[in-house]
Amino acid sequence: xxxxxxxxxxxxxxxxxxxxxxxxxxxxxxxxxxxxxxxxxxxxxxxxxxxxxxxxxxxxxxxxxxxxxxxxxxxxxxxxxxxxxxxxxxxxxxxxxxxxxxxxxxxxxxxxxxxxxxxxxxxxxxxxxxxxxxxxxxxxxxxxxxxxxxxxxxxxxxxxxxxxxxxxxxxxxxxxxxxxxxxxxxxxxxxxxx
Amino acid sequence: xxxxxxxxxxxxxxxxxxxxxxxxxxxxxxxxxxxxxxxxxxxxxxxxxxxxxxxxxxxxxxxxxxxxxxxxxxxxxxxxxxxxxxxxxxxxxxxxxxxxxxxxxxxxxxxxxxxxxxxxxxxxxxxxxxxxxxxxxxxxxxxxxxxxxxxxxxxxxxxxxxxxxxxxxxxxxxxxxxxxxxxxxxxxxxxxxx
DNA sequence: CTTGTTCTTGAATGGTCACTCATGTATTTT
DNA sequence: AAAATACATGAGTGACCATTCAAGAACAAG
Numbered sequence: 500x501x502x503x504x505x506x507x508x509x510x511x512x513x514x515x516x517x518x519x520x521x522x523x524x525x526x527x528x529x530x531x532x533x534x535x536x537x538x539x540x541x542x543x544x545x546x547x548x549x550x551x552x553x554x555x556x557x558x559x560x561x562x563x564x565x566x567x568x569x570x571x572x573x574x575x576x577x578x579x580x581x582x583x584x585x586x587x588x589x590x591x592x593x594x595x596x597x598x599x600x601x602x603x604x605x606x607x608x609x610x611x612x613x614x615x616x617x618x619x620x621x622x623x624x625x626x627x628x629x630x631x632x633x634x635x636x637x638x639x640x641x642x643x644x645x646x647x648x649x650x651x652x653x654x655x656x657x658x659x660x661x662x663x664x665x666x667x668x669x670x671x672x673x674x675x676x677x678x679x680x681x682x683x684x685x686x687x688x689x690x691x692x693x
Numbered sequence: 694x695x696x697x698x699x700x701x702x703x704x705x706x707x708x709x710x711x712x713x714x715x716x717x718x719x720x721x722x723x724x725x726x727x728x729x730x731x732x733x734x735x736x737x738x739x740x741x742x743x744x745x746x747x748x749x750x751x752x753x754x755x756x757x758x759x760x761x762x763x764x765x766x767x768x769x770x771x772x773x774x775x776x777x778x779x780x781x782x783x784x785x786x787x788x789x790x791x792x793x794x795x796x797x798x799x800x801x802x803x804x805x806x807x808x809x810x811x812x813x814x815x816x817x818x819x820x821x822x823x824x825x826x827x828x829x830x831x832x833x834x835x836x837x838x839x840x841x842x843x844x845x846x847x848x849x850x851x852x853x854x855x856x857x858x859x860x861x862x863x864x865x866x867x868x869x870x871x872x873x874x875x876x877x878x879x880x881x882x883x884x885x886x887x
Numbered sequence: 888c889t890t891g892t893t894c895t896t897g898a899a900t901g902g903t904c905a906c907t908c909a910t911g912t913a914t915t916t917t
Numbered sequence: 918a919a920a921a922t923a924c925a926t927g928a929g930t931g932a933c934c935a936t937t938c939a940a941g942a943a944c945a946a947g
Contacts (some may be wrong), residue, residue: 500890500891500892500893500944500945500946501891501892501893501894501943501944501945502892502893502894502895502942502943502944502945503893503894503943503944503945504893504894504895505894505895505943523719523806525717525719525720526719528933528934528935529934529935529936530933530934530935538895539895539896539897540896540897540935540936540937541894541895541896541897541936541937541938542894542895542896544935544936544937545893545894545895546894550935550936551935551936601809602809603805607805607864608805610864610865610867610868611797611801611802611805611806611864611867612717612805612806614867614868615795615796615867621868621869624868624869625868625869628865628868628869653881655877656877656880656881657881659874659877659878659881660858660877660878660881660882662861662865662878663858663861663862663864663865663878664854664857664858664861665861666860666861666864666865667856667857667858667859667860667861667862667864668857668861669864670801670804670805670857670860670861670863670864671804671822671856671857671860673804673805673808673809674804674808674815674818674819674822675815675818675819675822680853683849683850683853683854684853684854684856684857686850687847687850687851687853687854688854691885694914694915694916694920694921694922694923695913695914695915695921695922695923695924696912696913696914696915696922696923696924696925697913697914697915697923697924698923698924698925699913699924699925722903722904722905723904723905723906724903724904724905732925733925733926733927734905734906734907734926734927735906735907735908735924735925735926735927736924736925736926738905738906738907739923739924739925740924744905744906745905745906
């Protein structure tokens with residue numbers, strides 16, 4: 500009976516995610532999204548009840564589901580070890596140094612822009628941090644078992660530090676995208692472990 | 694001859710700084726500043742040509758000049774060593790855990806919200822990061838000389854890492870103000886050195 | 888083909904934004 | 918006291934914001 504929808508909601512979310520990522524939540528207007536997707540305001544609001552904020556929260560979830568795993572790469576595998584951990588950090592650095600990577604991480608941006616006033620957004624960020632910490636803990640535990648890192652390293656504690664380090668990397672990289680500095684940070688973070 | 698100004702521009706900047714700090718640049722309206730200072734739009738614009746953005750850049754400079762030295766405390770002294778460095782991190786953590794400290798650092802927020810699109814703002818942030826790095830380098834060098842940290846520690850490199858760590862601490866603290874996590878990060882950052 | 892249901896469209900709403908400007912005011916010099 | 922000067926006031930500007938809604942359109946079931 501009903502008329503079928505003429506657009507793919509996930510495609511809309513992909514575009515919305517990119518805009519929120521590049522410009523931030525407040526700086527992205529509904530008109531931006533209308534232009535980016537070709538979907539008119541009425542359709543947007545009927546497909547995403549709750550309007551802009553819903554679009555944003557769904558974009559965050561989509562980022563978590565699509566972009567984050569791609570960035571994590573093999574670090575997400577249960578057998579990941581020191582090289583995968585290092586690979587993740589190297590990937591972050593090269594992202595920050597490329598023109599397309601200057602936007603940093605949507606979840607870090609969200610932590611700063613929205614976490615204090617939007618607890619649902621903060622929860623998505625916390626989930627991301629927890630997942631990252633868990634991947635890193637596993638990798639460190641594996642690396643310790645194989646002797647790639649010193650036995651004195653506490654996987655859980657070091658993982659917490661490494662999570663903070665990569666968030667900090669993103670902040671520093673956004674203000675000062677200098678490869679020398681960013682690589683020095685990563686190098687020093689890893690000299691501790693070996 | 695002229696009629697004297699009835700308000701103190703620095704007092705206006707103090708209020709503007711607080712608003713930008715707590716709410717961010719975009720989320721702070723001129724009307725917010727008018728309400729906070731009692732100074733009407735016309736006077737605001739004549740005292741700060743360039744409008745909102747000038748007010749913001751001046752607020753950043755004022756933050757750098759007034760708030761940052763207070764947070765740095767004794768870490769800024771030439772004789773600072775390991776305990777001053779640790780004191781700085783402990784201060785960050787207790788700030789993040791207090792209700793008034795939830796806003797984090799204006800310069801970190803600026804790095805995320807404005808650095809990509811406003812190079813003048815980014816420059817202020819870079820200046821702050823450089824100053825922080827220099828204080829930490831000095832403290833680490835002093836600490837190494839007195840044997841408080843291992844001789845194998847590279848002051849310049851470790852300082853870059855510690856700068857990133859404290860930026861990361863701010864991001865993590867904003868999404869997840871959990872003392873256990875934040876203290877674990879600082880503890881692990883310092884186990885490397887001793 | 889008719890009817891029912893959902894979708895699309897885009898103009899319209901009321902609010903807020905950063906910013907300006909004409910008018911009036913306070914102070915100092917002459 | 919009068920003139921000159923810079924400041925204070927706050928209504929006003931046009932632009933943009935998120936959101937709504939009435940009207941038309943497309944499809945499926947009967």
